[in-house]
Amino acid sequence: MADLVAHGPADRRRLCVPSGVIECSHESVELFVLRREIGSDRIEIWCLRHTNTVSAELRRYCCEVTDTQWLDDVEMGAWRGLLTAHSRLIAQLDTALQGSQGISLPDYEVLVHLSESEGGRLRMCELAESINLSPSGLTRRLDGLVKAGWVERIPCTEDRRGTYAVLLPDGRARVDSAAPDHVEQVRRYFVDLLSRRQLAELAKALAPVGAGRGG
Numbered sequence: 306m307a308d309l310v311a312h313g314p315a316d317r318r319r320l321c322v323p324s325g326v327i328e329c330s331h332e333s334v335e336l337f338v339l340r341r342e343i344g345s346d347r348i349e350i351w352c353l354r355h356t357n358t359v360s361a362e363l364r365r366y367c368c369e370v371t372d373t374q375w376l377d378d379v380e381m382g383a384w385r386g387l388l389t390a391h392s393r394l395i396a397q398l399d400t401a402l403q404g405s406q407g408i409s410l411p412d413y414e415v416l417v418h419l420s421e422s423e424g425g426r427l428r429m430c431e432l433a434e435s436i437n438l439s440p441s442g443l444t445r446r447l448d449g450l451v452k453a454g455w456v457e458r459i460p461c462t463e464d465r466r467g468t469y470a471v472l473l474p475d476g477r478a479r480v481d482s483a484a485p486d487h488v489e490q491v492r493r494y495f496v497d498l499l500s501r502r503q504l505a506e507l508a509k510a511l512a513p514v515g516a517g518r519g520g
Contacts, residue, residue, distance in 0.1 A: 394494055401490040406483040411436075413487065415446060416455060416472065416480045425472035428461060432470050455479055 376384060399410035406413075418435050419425055427435070433443040447470060450456040455476030461467030472480075496504065 397494045398487070398490055401494070402483065402487055405486045405490075408479065408483055411446065412450060413480070413483055415450060415470075416476050419456065419470060419472035420477055420480045425477065426459075426469045429458075429468045429470055450476065 395410065402408060402410050402413060414436055415432070418432060419427060429440065429443060433440050436443070438446065447456055447458065451458065453475075455473055457471050457473055459469050459471055461469055499507065
């Protein structure tokens, strides 16, 4: 009998595994990854894949020990919570803004960045960095805004290879029109769900992440 510890989200119980076949009550789980230290620098990796019954195929591998620091329950909860909250919030805000104003959240974001910049214009590279888009992605995004008459592209006089994205009067009017609805939607789907203390703590907690302080 080999006393193994399950790792990963599938199962974290200690399991006693005989050679050959393992019985498991988790019929919906497709894969277990189990490990056991067999020395100071070696571990066994056991991979178990479910069949159509409650038995599973058992395979054993040996590999070098790595210094990977797997996420514990608290860390995994924070990480997945952030991803889930972000994706759902952005989807809700995009749907709401398109429903009330007929403009997508990504397009509105571009217009806001331009409206807040000096002279209502930014170099394409600066705008792409500020909204975390590749140059090609920003080009495609701007195509629709240019076609709508909200933004124009003009050559950069300081650098012939550069281009400015410039907010046009109709684009600024579009931002002014959509802003009240957007703020109300941000309050409805985010701000009003948290207390003032929670908002302050969240802003403080996310500050180093937003600043890109990871090693």
